[in-house]
Amino acid sequence: MIRVQNLTKMFTDRKAVDGISFSIEEGEIVGFLGPNGAGKTTTLRILTCFMPATSGHASVAGHDVFSDSMSVRRVVGYLPESTPLDMNLRVREYLTFRGKIRGLDRAQRESAIRRVTELCWLGDFIDRPIHQLSKGMKQRVGLGDALLHDPKVLILDEPTIGLDPTQIRETRNLIHLLAKKHTVLLSSHILPEVEATCERTIIIAGGKIVASGTPNELKERIRGGSRLIAEVSGPNAEVKDALKGVSGVDKVETSADDGWQRVTIETKRGTDPREDIFKIVKQKGWSLRELRLEVGSLEEFFVQIVAQQMAEQRAARQEARS
Amino acid sequence: MTRNVTALTQRELMTSFYSPVAYIVAAIFLMATGYLFMNSTLIEGNEATIRPLLDSMSWVLIFAIPLLTMRVLSDEFASGTIEALMTAPVTDVEVVLGKFLGVLAFYLTLLVTTLVHVFLLLRYGGSDLPAILYGYVGMILLGCLYVSVGVFASALTKHQLVAALIGMGVLCLFSLVVDSFASWKGGLWRSVLSYVNITHHFQDFSKGILDTKAIVFFVSGTAFFLFLAVKMLESRRWR
Numbered sequence: 001m002i003r004v005q006n007l008t009k010m011f012t013d014r015k016a017v018d019g020i021s022f023s024i025e026e027g028e029i030v031g032f033l034g035p036n037g038a039g040k041t042t043t044l045r046i047l048t049c050f051m052p053a054t055s056g057h058a059s060v061a062g063h064d065v066f067s068d069s070m071s072v073r074r075v076v077g078y079l080p081e082s083t084p085l086d087m088n089l090r091v092r093e094y095l096t097f098r099g100k101i102r103g104l105d106r107a108q109r110e111s112a113i114r115r116v117t118e119l120c121w122l123g124d125f126i127d128r129p130i131h132q133l134s135k136g137m138k139q140r141v142g143l144g145d146a147l148l149h150d151p152k153v154l155i156l157d158e159p160t161i162g163l164d165p166t167q168i169r170e171t172r173n174l175i176h177l178l179a180k181k182h183t184v185l186l187s188s189h190i191l192p193e194v195e196a197t198c199e200r201t202i203i204i205a206g207g208k209i210v211a212s213g214t215p216n217e218l219k220e221r222i223r224g225g226s227r228l229i230a231e232v233s234g235p236n237a238e239v240k241d242a243l244k245g246v247s248g249v250d251k252v253e254t255s256a257d258d259g260w261q262r263v264t265i266e267t268k269r270g271t272d273p274r275e276d277i278f279k280i281v282k283q284k285g286w287s288l289r290e291l292r293l294e295v296g297s298l299e300e301f302f303v304q305i306v307a308q309q310m311a312e313q314r315a316a317r318q319e320a321r322s
Numbered sequence: 323m324t325r326n327v328t329a330l331t332q333r334e335l336m337t338s339f340y341s342p343v344a345y346i347v348a349a350i351f352l353m354a355t356g357y358l359f360m361n362s363t364l365i366e367g368n369e370a371t372i373r374p375l376l377d378s379m380s381w382v383l384i385f386a387i388p389l390l391t392m393r394v395l396s397d398e399f400a401s402g403t404i405e406a407l408m409t410a411p412v413t414d415v416e417v418v419l420g421k422f423l424g425v426l427a428f429y430l431t432l433l434v435t436t437l438v439h440v441f442l443l444l445r446y447g448g449s450d451l452p453a454i455l456y457g458y459v460g461m462i463l464l465g466c467l468y469v470s471v472g473v474f475a476s477a478l479t480k481h482q483l484v485a486a487l488i489g490m491g492v493l494c495l496f497s498l499v500v501d502s503f504a505s506w507k508g509g510l511w512r513s514v515l516s517y518v519n520i521t522h523h524f525q526d527f528s529k530g531i532l533d534t535k536a537i538v539f540f541v542s543g544t545a546f547f548l549f550l551a552v553k554m555l556e557s558r559r560w561r
Contacts, residue, residue: 084402098406
């Protein structure tokens with residue numbers, strides 16, 4: 001549904017998007033994740049035909065964003081980052097205007113406005129001037145506008161930014177509901193956001209794609225560094241030595257806690273020595289009250305890759321300078 | 323095409339009527355023309371013709387129209403609504419035409435209210451109806467040109483005040499400054515500079531003459547500035 005090949009966008013002084021490629025199939029719900037200034041908004045603006053790319057290709061629903069921009073605009077519903085709305089108009093007037101320029105006739109417009117009013121809970125303020133609305137209400141109006149023409153593809157730039165926790169949850173539920181009928185691409189710089197809503201995540205930093213996959217696949221990639229936590233009753237040094245002898249154990253650290261030894265075990269990649277640990281504890285006649293595997297969170301992974309990317313860029317810049 | 327332009331025009335007109343700026347400009351315009359009308363035509367012994375009213379209106383509009391048009395694109399750039407607009411299936415030409423027609427419609431409403439002066443003239447003075455009619459045709463054409471200059475100025479910047487000042491500057495240039503330039507220079511320069519003089523062409527209408535040359539001048543001038551506005555809007559994409 002969305003194809004992006006080698007997309008690059010240069011601004012006068014910097015490369016905002018640096019040769020990214022990805023594709024999104026029909027019905028997928030994909031999160032575009034990255035720190036502020038990573039190139040998310042620029043990519044979405046190219047996909048929605050707001051600005052042209054410097055080089056590379058992008059197409060939405062088979063239409064090229066550059067040469068067939070009007071066809072792309074017809075099938076895309078877009079919620080820009082800051083939700084710009086016509087402040088002077090009332091919600092209904094605004095949606096009517098948006099419906100007209102989307103080519104809906106009077107009957108279609110009326111039913112479309114009824115549909116999005118229900119979907120985005122606009123009923124309470126549909127006849128109020130937009131400048132009186134709160135941030136959350138405006139966000140819902142923007143979303144309603146993006147859905148007005150029942151687009152095949154929905155592109156949402158930071159859809160939950162500035163909302164309160166209840167509204168965030170409502171918006172997430174709404175996006176889930178929409179994902180059944182539409183292909184959704186949403187951007188965020190908040191990881192749990194993407195983890196909660198999306199089937200697939202594309203992580204972008206410094207204008208490049210640094211990782212992509214389902215949340216579980218991404219987690220899998222950091223399993224290498226996973227840890228075991230155990231609590232054993234027994235003499236400190238002996239416990240440490242015994243556990244070090246178990247195959248698959250890399251490093252052991254202990255700390256005493258009320259007669260129990262709290263043990264943190266770093267395991268070698270691809271091994272799970274939990275069973276052996278249990279056996280040795282049993283064999284020594286100690287007690288065991290906790291044994292669990294701690295998988296690194298996606299959050300840690302995200303911070304890690306982004307930091308790495310930043311460091312590489314800094315190094316490249318320094319090299320260029322010297 | 324037509325449907326999109328109509329929708330954009332309606333929104334523009336709606337925004338004008340919701341905006342206090344438009345009402346304030348309209349009030350000042352009517353106050354100024356009313357005052358000038360009283361002091362030139364409504365005085366005993368003065369000629370009871372439409373001409374002084376038309377001429378004074380054409381001067382006041384140099385400042386009034388850029389204040390009406392300054393918002394149209396500058397505000398879209400400043401508030402970011404341009405992003406919602408330009409990602410909907412509308413072309414740059416439709417956007418510029420919609421803005422132009424929207425402000426023009428507001429201007430025409432304003433022009434209708436000045437008919438009160440015409441009523442006074444007809445009631446108490448002579449009644450040279452064709453002269454009045456041609457004069458108002460001239461006012462409509464003049465309005466088209468001024469509004470197109472204003473829309474172009476608004477396409478240049480996201481600052482409304484800057485847009486208004488540029489609009490006034492361009493209109494002053496083509497109404498006043500070219501006149502004195504033309505008197506310094508000779509030959510080809512002189513004929514070019516006097517051809518682009520707005521006042522010169524407008525005076526045909528205010529004298530009660532319907533001249534095709536003047537009509538062509540206003541129509542082509544309007545088209546030229548609207549074309550520039552479209553080009554400016556397109557160029558924003560490449561920056």
